[in-house]
Amino acid sequence: MGDQILYRSQISGAISGIASQTLETKNKSGMIGRYCCLNASRIDLFRLAYNAMSVPRNRIYMVSDSLNILQRKVEDPRDFCFELICPPTSIDVVKTRMRRQLEQYFGWTAVFEEKKTVCLVLKDVGYRKSDSGLPVGYLFNSRESLNYIRGQQLSLLINYLNQKLPLPLLDESGYSTPVNLDLPQDLTDLPALKACLEKQGLSLTEQIRTLTVLVFRPVNKLQISF
Numbered sequence: 001m002g003d004q005i006l007y008r009s010q011i012s013g014a015i016s017g018i019a020s021q022t023l024e025t026k027n028k029s030g031m032i033g034r035y036c037c038l039n040a041s042r043i044d045l046f047r048l049a050y051n052a053m054s055v056p057r058n059r060i061y062m063v064s065d066s067l068n069i070l071q072r073k074v075e076d077p078r079d080f081c082f083e084l085i086c087p088p089t090s091i092d093v094v095k096t097r098m099r100r101q102l103e104q105y106f107g108w109t110a111v112f113e114e115k116k117t118v119c120l121v122l123k124d125v126g127y128r129k130s131d132s133g134l135p136v137g138y139l140f141n142s143r144e145s146l147n148y149i150r151g152q153q154l155s156l157l158i159n160y161l162n163q164k165l166p167l168p169l170l171d172e173s174g175y176s177t178p179v180n181l182d183l184p185q186d187l188t189d190l191p192a193l194k195a196c197l198e199k200q201g202l203s204l205t206e207q208i209r210t211l212t213v214l215v216f217r218p219v220n221k222l223q224i225s226f
Contacts, residue, residue, distance in 0.1 A: 007086050009101050014039045014079035022048065031088030035098070039079045042102075042224075046110050049098040052214050056162035058169075059213045061115070109219045112212055117168065119209045120190075122158070124173040126201035130180040140187060147183035154179050164188050168211060173202060 018038055025034035037048055043060060047053050062071060084097055103109050136151035140160055149157050158171045164187060181200055184192040194204045 005085050009084045009086075009097060010082070011101060011105050012081045012083075015081060020079070027088045029088070032091060032094050033086065033088045035082075035084045035094045037082045039081060041078075042076065042080055042106060045080060045082055045098075045102055046106075046108070046216070047214070049095055049102055050110050050112075050214070051095065052110070052112075055212075055214045056159075056168065058162060058166055059211060061213055061215045063215065063217045103219050106224045107218055107220045108216045110214055110216050113215045114210055115213045115215075116208055116210050117213070118206055119211065120165065120167050120169045120204055121207045121209070122154075122169065122171050122173050122197070123203045123205070124175065124201065125198075125203045127173070127175070127179075128201045130182050130200060134180075140183075145185055147185065147187060149179060149181045149183065151178045151180065157181070157183075161187060165190070167206070168209075169204075170209060 015038060020039040023036040024032050026032055037045060047055060082098060084094060134148050134150050138149040138152050138156060139147050154171060154175050158169055161169050184196045187193060197204050
């Protein structure tokens with residue numbers, strides 16, 4: 001019976017019909033006895049294990065097998081599940097055990113490194129606040145003819161674009177107050193995005209910056225590709 005299990009760590013394929021989620025079972029002292037991550041990509045499993053969920057995907061690199069250089073790769077579309085059942089312990093110990101299991105199965109480890117990389121840098125060149133009368137809020141939807149952000153922090157847009165654009169986007173505009181911006185239909189269309197922002201007094205240019213990135217490196221000969 002499941003309630004007789006004292007220790008178990010397992011990785012499985014996706015479970016049909018269940019949404020992607022992370023579950024914890026804690027005792028009265030807050031110690032964790034069961035930790036599950038369901039229907040997540042292998043990169044997200046590693047991000048979770050290394051406390052790197054805040055690292056955008058455009059700051060994740062793989063080591064090329066033949067040339068030993070860093071490169072971005074298209075992620076495998078399959079999802080996986082991870083579960084750990086153990087005597088009550090801290091989240092730090094849980095994450096350490098999770099990292100060990102992921103490394104053993106997938107054959108990769110992840111490390112944080114400083115890397116000079118091409119970035120998109122947003123700067124103020126005479127920002128003009130739009131007053132087109134759209135409601136406070138935002139809309140980021142490619143099915144709409146006009147996207148926008150109204151009365152919201154610029155970081156909302158930056159965080160969204162960093163999940164969609166291939167290059168890291170840095171905000172060097174200096175704006176800490178809410179903004180109003182009209183945006184193009186396709187936010188991943190860089191020429192359209194640059195032109196739209198330029199009309200409103202914000203420049204978006206490619207520049208070199210040193211960033212903290214998450215790098216996947218092989219740890220053994222058996223590697224399940226990403």
